[in-house]
Amino acid sequence: MIGAASLVARRRLSPQQIGRAATLALHDELALAPKPGLVTLTSRGSHEDMDAHTFMRSLFSLRSYFVRIATLGREHAPFEALERCGIEAEQRMLAATGGINTHRGAIFMLGLLCAAIGANAQDPRAALLGLWGEALRARSSERRSTLPGGIAARRYGLRSASEEAALGFPVLFETALPALREGPSRLHALFRIIAVLDDSNLARRGGLEGLRFAQAQARRFLADGRIETAEAIGREFVHRRLSPGGAADTLAAACLLVRLGIG
């Protein structure tokens, strides 16, 4: 059985393998528990409108999308083709969840990553910036004015998801992936992401004060490492309705790369 790393080295990752890993990575994130403010298999976190069933329906609705966008990446398709594919996936997600936004950010982030891996499994970050960097930079400025997170990002001078992509996902490659590889746990990796990410969900839900509070609590857990501390922080997040959805997506993206033996 050839391992994933050697498949990457031999550049033999198929769109099917990439897409399957992306779907499983979304489940890796959902199944992680406890998590601060986020939905798990047994908790709604800070959300009244969604639970594990909502996320599972969403996750299943996306499994063909990741294969399709990895295929587009292998073909070096223009960004417009990726965007159409992503928007179609958002519609399927919303149909599966009854209109609830579970994975819009994950569709964007993991979709771009699947396309980049399809283009160059050995260096997806270079492929992302080389093939679609100019389009991402153009959209990260124009889109900020229209979407809730982009509005919050602009209001507080934060780096939105689009801007993170236009920079080649620095938090993913420089914080999340090393954290997941170094351990000791996915929960530690999630808190390392929360500590540094300009998570527009936190800013939209709790303002700049909410984002800075969440980042400080992440540093508190990283200094202590006890599960009881993570649970206490989770209760405080729920009390404040904080939910680090961007950090959750970034963790899922790191799980995707590890599953494929990349980076």
Ligand SMILES: CC(C)(COP(=O)(O)OP(=O)(O)OC[C@H]1O[C@@H](n2cnc3c(N)ncnc32)[C@H](O[C@H]2O[C@H](COP(=O)(O)OP(=O)(O)OP(=O)(O)O)[C@@H](O)[C@H]2O)[C@@H]1O)[C@@H](O)C(=O)NCCC(=O)NCCS
């Ligand atoms: C390009 C878009 C992602 C929109 O562009 P924008 O730059 O405005 O993105 P943001 O608003 O900053 O973030 C959008 C979602 O991405 C996640 N996210 C947040 N911060 C970051 C970050 N710094 N880096 C990476 N990702 C980030 C987050 O998504 C997750 O959280 C959502 C669920 O949480 P919840 O609080 O429940 O959200 P709501 O339901 O909206 O709030 P409530 O009503 O419950 O209060 C969920 O989406 C998770 O995935 C941000 O929400 C993209 O939307 C877009 O333009 N798509 C078009 C297609 C396209 O361009 N595709 C390209 C090829 S695939």
Ligand SMILES: Nc1ncnc2[nH]cnc12
């Ligand atoms: N587990 C989760 N809970 C809430 N929002 C999310 N966005 C991505 N994953 C999430």
